[in-house]
Amino acid sequence: MSDASGGEGAALHVEERVQQEIRDVRARWRTRQVLDAAVRLMHDGGFQAVSMQALAKEANVSVGLIYTYFGAKEDVVVAVVLDLVEQIRAAMDARMSDAGSDPVERMVAGFGAYCSVMDSQRNAGLLTYRQSGELGQQARYRLKDAERTTLVPLRDAAGEAVAAGLFVEGADIDLLAFDLMILAQTWALKHWHFPDDYDVHRYVAAQSAAALRSVLAPVAHPRYRHLISPSVPSSS
């Protein structure tokens, strides 16, 4: 475009790309700073209990900067939830791959991963439930769509199990996947219902066993005894 020598043009081009990259990195860093601060502050009280001023302070940035990276408070909420969903998706992917090819094992691994993330990100988990009402229609739709994507891996595994004849005929795999998702999210919301020594692992084991007993074909029972029999102790 300029009549400068090729070398210079290329140099400029490179510099521009570098600048762009720097901007990108910084943007990601800032975004994470804010998101992490948000999760930390949401510990007690929903998001509307967190003022942008407080968020800025916790994130060690100025109020104005948050508005540079997120357009409005609502967008921060949405970003937090989408971030959580992404973590869930990643954790499920990883653990389900590790679980090998057995669809039932994979499904249980996915559920376990879901619960683990919810356990470590309780604050963020609450958001999905608490804030949805305060958001605009659009934001609500985005969150719903995101939630739906966390359903897919579980349903897929369940579908494979059905195809492999491991589930009883007529098992409602959509409902199964839905219930598993709900129960995973529930851990973050309602763990106080359980005794203090009840941890997420016992929860996963107990819920997995209950769910499998509901859908596992009789012939498959022996094969998954380790998943359904480990006597889940009464909680109280």
Next chain:
Amino acid sequence: MSDASGGEGAALHVEERVQQEIRDVRARWRTRQVLDAAVRLMHDGGFQAVSMQALAKEANVSVGLIYTYFGAKEDVVVAVVLDLVEQIRAAMDARMSDAGSDPVERMVAGFGAYCSVMDSQRNAGLLTYRQSGELGQQARYRLKDAERTTLVPLRDAAGEAVAAGLFVEGADIDLLAFDLMILAQTWALKHWHFPDDYDVHRYVAAQSAAALRSVLAPVAHPRYRHLISPSVPSSS
């Protein structure tokens, strides 16, 4: 002001009692006015989206009056939730009595009742989830206690079922009752996950069947075929 005459002492006494009764009735009436208005307004946006001014207007009372009957906004939230819990308790009582003496039937009836109330009181139902974070510790404990009471009828019925040998050995009835409660509440929160033609009755049938298949002893299966077989249609 009154034309009371003679037997002044007695008359006054009577009048006092009458006055007292009037006060009580009025208080209940006012309380209900406010509570109903609150539920109506909470329809879109959590409770913090409803100002006391708006609440007063919707309830056709003055702002000050709300503060006479409820000490603070928080107390209104608590009252709304407690009111919902009371409705749930009443509905479960009624439907479980109607269901006769069979513990399994009673449990399913209780679950159905829970879901029905949540279906008709979606707004209030959301409150339990949405607002809990914004309340003080004390209020939170009161709500948790209240929620726990809705668990009792389900667990009792489940306990009877175990005693009657209707459930598989080692069935975790605490977890069962917990899950039923969660799934009932879930209907209010997440019904948008289901197709439009999916109503609360299908939901109750499908979830009941899934739950029973998980815990019902093999010998009891034939007896409750109507509850577990009604082909639960795939949702979507």
Next chain:
Amino acid sequence: MSDASGGEGAALHVEERVQQEIRDVRARWRTRQVLDAAVRLMHDGGFQAVSMQALAKEANVSVGLIYTYFGAKEDVVVAVVLDLVEQIRAAMDARMSDAGSDPVERMVAGFGAYCSVMDSQRNAGLLTYRQSGELGQQARYRLKDAERTTLVPLRDAAGEAVAAGLFVEGADIDLLAFDLMILAQTWALKHWHFPDDYDVHRYVAAQSAAALRSVLAPVAHPRYRHLISPSVPSSS
């Protein structure tokens, strides 16, 4: 409406009316408080230079109260201008009546009244010019309409003068009325163009004379010599 004795009903009715009247009086008092404070503060700097906090302080009321009587900041601006227009209208009415039936005298009296109000309400006068751009379309239309009403008395008097054959044939009375309005408003905005000893009366005399010389029919000149001849001193 109630079955109480007529006396009581009437008493209540009266009390209600009294309450209503008290409210009205208070509202007017508050409104004036705020309006006056607004005019005072607008002295230097347009309206957007006045914060609602500062306005509240100057008016000795709370910020919230302003929002009770005016819905938004914009409404305060509009009210200030409408108030000014009302004062202009009233002053013109009064002075034009006093001026008798001669249309030319009436027109000049109206112009003088307009200038007098603008002189005593310079701050408010500036508003019309300064703020219009910051307002919403609707508000802008309301202000324009209001301004147009101040034109009417001048044009009417001019019309009568034409009918009485006092003006030259083909005099553009619309333009005349417009120019008089503009020049009246101009006094508030641009009086700094004139020497310090130039006051509003000299301004009125000079502008009236100039305007009349432009439109007065030759035959009418002698009759209005006192209005057109008083040697308008050069404003160095």
Next chain:
Amino acid sequence: MSDASGGEGAALHVEERVQQEIRDVRARWRTRQVLDAAVRLMHDGGFQAVSMQALAKEANVSVGLIYTYFGAKEDVVVAVVLDLVEQIRAAMDARMSDAGSDPVERMVAGFGAYCSVMDSQRNAGLLTYRQSGELGQQARYRLKDAERTTLVPLRDAAGEAVAAGLFVEGADIDLLAFDLMILAQTWALKHWHFPDDYDVHRYVAAQSAAALRSVLAPVAHPRYRHLISPSVPSSS
């Protein structure tokens, strides 16, 4: 970087001058860029409605650069107005020269030029009125001085007309020039008072005629019939 060679001293000197010139040109170009953008953005809403960020974007420069060429936002406003005044002065100069030596013709030409510029630069014209209040004392004085300079050509022409015996004795030429200036500015501010088909040319003709009728000596009437008689149509 440069391939300059030999005569190093001289070359550098030349280069320096060239550099300086480049800097100047760039500075003027940048300044104009910003000023034009400012006028464009001020179209709706005063200047305070335009943020420096928006201005930078519209001008295709960075925010910082604006602060390099103008010290503060206020200075941009001042520059815009001074720029407008300069345009007015230039247009008046040009058109008054074209008008020949007749002082009356020159005055009317000057007024027409003033109006034309105000017509094409309505946005900037509003600034003079709208923003003055928001500026510091100093800036205000600078603007007032600038405005006064636009008065001079009109007053000079009027003075010549008096000297030539074209105006009635005792005509207040200061007031005449003042009124012409005001009425020219008024076109930008209040043209909405006129019918849609009323354009700036009709406005100039009508106002010129009215003004001349006020000051023209009877003997001069025939000579300027084309300026005062062209029946000014009633506007409405």
Next chain:
DNA sequence: CATGAATGAGCCTTCATTCAT
């Protein structure tokens, strides 16, 4: 010269709560 990320004071507005009537 030029950039634009970053700052933070300050703005308009809302709303829980009080209190004189």
Next chain:
DNA sequence: TATGAATGAAGGCTCATTCAT
């Protein structure tokens, strides 16, 4: 009891200005 005018702290958001690169 009941009212609703009044308060004022606090919240979300903007934008003039600075400064490291």
